[in-house]
Amino acid sequence: MSILLEGAWIITQNENRETLRGDILIEDNQIVQVGEGISSEGIEERIDCSRKIIFPGLVNAHTHCAMGLLRGYGEGLPLKNWLAEKIWPAEAKLKPEDIYWGSLLGMIEMIRSGTTSFSDMYPVGMERMADAAGEIGMRAVLGYGMMDKPEGRNLEGELNRAKEMLGELGKANPRIKGSVSAHSLYMCSEELVKKGKELANENGMLFQMHVSETREEVFTLLSEKKMRPVQYLESLGVLDSLSLFSHMGWVTKKEIEIAGKNGVSVAHCPMSSLKLAVGDIAPISEFMEKGANVCLGTDGPASNNSLNMLESLKMSLLLQSHKYWDPTRFSVANAWDSATLNGAKALGIHSGEISEGKLADLVIVDALAANLKPLPADLRMIAYSINPSNITDMIIDGKFVMKEGKIEFVDEGMVLEKAEDVAHELLNR
Amino acid sequence: MSILLEGAWIITQNENRETLRGDILIEDNQIVQVGEGISSEGIEERIDCSRKIIFPGLVNAHTHCAMGLLRGYGEGLPLKNWLAEKIWPAEAKLKPEDIYWGSLLGMIEMIRSGTTSFSDMYPVGMERMADAAGEIGMRAVLGYGMMDKPEGRNLEGELNRAKEMLGELGKANPRIKGSVSAHSLYMCSEELVKKGKELANENGMLFQMHVSETREEVFTLLSEKKMRPVQYLESLGVLDSLSLFSHMGWVTKKEIEIAGKNGVSVAHCPMSSLKLAVGDIAPISEFMEKGANVCLGTDGPASNNSLNMLESLKMSLLLQSHKYWDPTRFSVANAWDSATLNGAKALGIHSGEISEGKLADLVIVDALAANLKPLPADLRMIAYSINPSNITDMIIDGKFVMKEGKIEFVDEGMVLEKAEDVAHELLNR
Numbered sequence: 110m111s112i113l114l115e116g117a118w119i120i121t122q123n124e125n126r127e128t129l130r131g132d133i134l135i136e137d138n139q140i141v142q143v144g145e146g147i148s149s150e151g152i153e154e155r156i157d158c159s160r161k162i163i164f165p166g167l168v169n170a171h172t173h174c175a176m177g178l179l180r181g182y183g184e185g186l187p188l189k190n191w192l193a194e195k196i197w198p199a200e201a202k203l204k205p206e207d208i209y210w211g212s213l214l215g216m217i218e219m220i221r222s223g224t225t226s227f228s229d230m231y232p233v234g235m236e237r238m239a240d241a242a243g244e245i246g247m248r249a250v251l252g253y254g255m256m257d258k259p260e261g262r263n264l265e266g267e268l269n270r271a272k273e274m275l276g277e278l279g280k281a282n283p284r285i286k287g288s289v290s291a292h293s294l295y296m297c298s299e300e301l302v303k304k305g306k307e308l309a310n311e312n313g314m315l316f317q318m319h320v321s322e323t324r325e326e327v328f329t330l331l332s333e334k335k336m337r338p339v340q341y342l343e344s345l346g347v348l349d350s351l352s353l354f355s356h357m358g359w360v361t362k363k364e365i366e367i368a369g370k371n372g373v374s375v376a377h378c379p380m381s382s383l384k385l386a387v388g389d390i391a392p393i394s395e396f397m398e399k400g401a402n403v404c405l406g407t408d409g410p411a412s413n414n415s416l417n418m419l420e421s422l423k424m425s426l427l428l429q430s431h432k433y434w435d436p437t438r439f440s441v442a443n444a445w446d447s448a449t450l451n452g453a454k455a456l457g458i459h460s461g462e463i464s465e466g467k468l469a470d471l472v473i474v475d476a477l478a479a480n481l482k483p484l485p486a487d488l489r490m491i492a493y494s495i496n497p498s499n500i501t502d503m504i505i506d507g508k509f510v511m512k513e514g515k516i517e518f519v520d521e522g523m524v525l526e527k528a529e530d531v532a533h534e535l536l537n538r
Numbered sequence: 539m540s541i542l543l544e545g546a547w548i549i550t551q552n553e554n555r556e557t558l559r560g561d562i563l564i565e566d567n568q569i570v571q572v573g574e575g576i577s578s579e580g581i582e583e584r585i586d587c588s589r590k591i592i593f594p595g596l597v598n599a600h601t602h603c604a605m606g607l608l609r610g611y612g613e614g615l616p617l618k619n620w621l622a623e624k625i626w627p628a629e630a631k632l633k634p635e636d637i638y639w640g641s642l643l644g645m646i647e648m649i650r651s652g653t654t655s656f657s658d659m660y661p662v663g664m665e666r667m668a669d670a671a672g673e674i675g676m677r678a679v680l681g682y683g684m685m686d687k688p689e690g691r692n693l694e695g696e697l698n699r700a701k702e703m704l705g706e707l708g709k710a711n712p713r714i715k716g717s718v719s720a721h722s723l724y725m726c727s728e729e730l731v732k733k734g735k736e737l738a739n740e741n742g743m744l745f746q747m748h749v750s751e752t753r754e755e756v757f758t759l760l761s762e763k764k765m766r767p768v769q770y771l772e773s774l775g776v777l778d779s780l781s782l783f784s785h786m787g788w789v790t791k792k793e794i795e796i797a798g799k800n801g802v803s804v805a806h807c808p809m810s811s812l813k814l815a816v817g818d819i820a821p822i823s824e825f826m827e828k829g830a831n832v833c834l835g836t837d838g839p840a841s842n843n844s845l846n847m848l849e850s851l852k853m854s855l856l857l858q859s860h861k862y863w864d865p866t867r868f869s870v871a872n873a874w875d876s877a878t879l880n881g882a883k884a885l886g887i888h889s890g891e892i893s894e895g896k897l898a899d900l901v902i903v904d905a906l907a908a909n910l911k912p913l914p915a916d917l918r919m920i921a922y923s924i925n926p927s928n929i930t931d932m933i934i935d936g937k938f939v940m941k942e943g944k945i946e947f948v949d950e951g952m953v954l955e956k957a958e959d960v961a962h963e964l965l966n967r
Binding site: 180182184424441482490524528 | 610644646950
C-alpha cells in the first residue's frame, strides 16, 4: 500500500525543528520519501494536505491507560491516601476484560490527541491491553507491573507472571512489544528489582520503574539504605540506556549526573506531578544537559485526568520556564524531542521524526483554525497553541487509524458504552 | 424567541456544583426555567441534549485578544525584553482595522473553547474590537489601556482617549460595556491612576490594572515609594469591588489581606505567568480565603499562546495543589467559580451560573467522547478532562453564536484569511 500526503506543512527534525512545505510518501509501514514535488505515479492513495500540518506521532512514555476507568474517582487526596484508600481497592477488583475496555477507551483518547505509541505498566490484564492495541492499530510497549511488597504477592510469583505475559505478547502483533516493569522501590524488594532488570536484559527489553516521585519515598530509602534512589539503583546495577524511570522529580544534582552518565531514560509526567501535589517539577532541562534521554508522559488518566500529550507538552515547556525563572532554559525543540524522538528511542521504536526510513506514524492537523493562526504553521503552534480539535487524521504503521475524525478499526460508540458499563459495575462490585 | 434545551447534564451552582439531569428554558436573552420535564408547549426551538453537558459560559477576566496577531512572535525572551524589543515595536504599528481582524480571530478561538464573555484592555482600536464583539455575538467589557510614561503620551491625552472610547462604546451593542484601564504602576503616573479610577467611578464602571506581575515592578515601587503595590494602591484610594487587578503574583500576606478586606477582584492568569517565567504562582486560594473575588484569565494569546480558558481552569487547579503541596487546598468548585460566577461578578454581567433569571450564556458539550468517559458527566470532567473538541454549541444572550460546530454570525474562513494577511503585512510594515 502506498500513500502520498501532498503539499503539507511538515514538522521536521532539522535544526530548530523547521517546517518544510512538501509531500510525504509512505510505502507499507514506512516513510520512504519526504520533499517537494514527489511524483504521484503509481501511488494508490493521494491525499491533499495543502491546509494540513503533519507531525510525527507523539510517544507517551509513561501511562497506565486503562485507569481511565477510574478517572475522577477519589479526587483530591494526597498521593498515598488516594492510592491506598481509593485506587488500590478498586484495582484489586479489576479483571482482564475490564482492562480491555478501559484500554480501548484510553487509546481512542490518545489517538484523538496525537499519540501513536505508548508505554504502559499495570498489574492486571496486560494481555488484553495488547489485544486492544492490536485491534485499534496503536503501537505499544507493555509491562506487567511487578510488586512483591503488598500482601499476597511474592518475588517468584511476580517474575513468573511477568515472564508469562512476555510469552503471551510474543504471539501478538509486531506493533506490540514487551517490557519488564517493577513498580517502585517502595513496592518492590531489592531482589525483585535486580531480577527484573536481569529478565529485561535476557530479552533485550526495556526495564521500567517509578522513581523519586514523592519526598516520602526518597527519605524512606535514604533512612533505610543511606542512599538516594538513583544512587541506590546504580548500586544495584540497573542504570543503563535500557532503563526508563518515570517522574524523577525529587533528585539531587548528583543523581542527575549519575542518570545522565548512564544514559538512562527519564519519563517526565508534569500533569500528574502537579495534580498529586508531590511538590516537585522534575529538572528535565538539567537531565537533558547531563546526557539523560528525557521523554514525556501523561501518567494514568486517573491522576491527570487526561491522556492528552499535547497538554503535557505545553506544560513541560511552561514549567521549566517557571522552575528556573528563565524562558530560555528549555527550548521548544527540547520539549518536542522529549515528546517524540526521545520517547521513540526509549521504547525502541524506529519513529519520532518525519524522515526517510522511519516508521509511518503521523498526525495530521487542520491548520485552518483560529487557535493556530495567523503566523506560519510551525512547531511553536504545535507546542503552545494546538488542541485535540485540530487533529483530523492519524496514520500508524502506514495505516489510517483515524480518518477525517473517524476511528477506523473499532466501533467508538460501542467502546464508550462498554467502558461506562464496566466502570459502573466495577465500582459496585 | 424561546429555546428549550432538553434532557442535558447541567452543571449547577448547588453545593459542590452538582450536576442536574434536566431541561433549560430560554426566553429572549434569559434563562427562565431550569429543571426536569419543562413543558415544550409553545416553544419555538427544541434541542435534544440527551448526550450533552451544559455549563455556564466561561468569563475570561483578563485578555488582550487581538494580540493573537502576534502569537508566537518573539518567543522565549524575558518579559521585559519581549515587550520592549518585540511586542511594543510591533504594537506601535497597529491600526484599528488590524484590531478588528485580530479580535474576530481571538473571539472565534474563545467561542470554540467555551468563553462567552471577556474583559480586554489594549492601547489601540478598542472601538473596532467592540464592533467585532457586536458582530460575532460575544459579551465584552472593554477598556482603552492608558499609559502616560512612554514617550509621546501624556496624562490628559490618555484620559481624553479613554473618555472618547467610552463615548463610542455608548453607541454600541448592549452586550458591550466600557471600563477604564490603566496599564500598570510602571507605565502610569500616580495622577493617571487616581484620575482613571475617578473616571471609572463617575461612570459606575470597572477599573483595571496589571499589578504585581513581576518582581522588578514590585521592588522598583518598593524602592521609590517605600510601599508594596497593593499598599500603594490602597493609599491612592483605588481599592474596592469595582477594581480588577490582573496577575497579583508577587504579593505579601499583608497585601492579600488588604485586597481581601477591600473586596478587590483578582484576575489570575496562570499560563502567562508560567510562560513569561515571572516566577510566581499567584496565591489565589489565600486571596479567596481573605475575601477577594478571584477570577481567571488567559492573558493575551501572545503570552499563553492560546485563549483557551479550559486549559487555564485546569492549570489554576493543578498549580494551587503544587504551590501548597496540598491537593485539597483549592477545590474544583473554587476554580469553577473563578472561571464563571466570580468573573461575571467582576465584569458586572448577570451570568456565570445556570439558574432562573440569569443571562442565557451557555456552552453545550458532547458528553459522548472518550476523554469525558466513563464516570458520570460532572464538574470534575469539565475541570480536568475536557478540551475544545468536545464543545459543539454556544449560546450568548439567548442566541446561538456557534451551532453544531459552525460559527453563526461571521464567515470564519474569511476571518482566518484576513487575520493572516493583516499579521504578515503588520510584521513587514
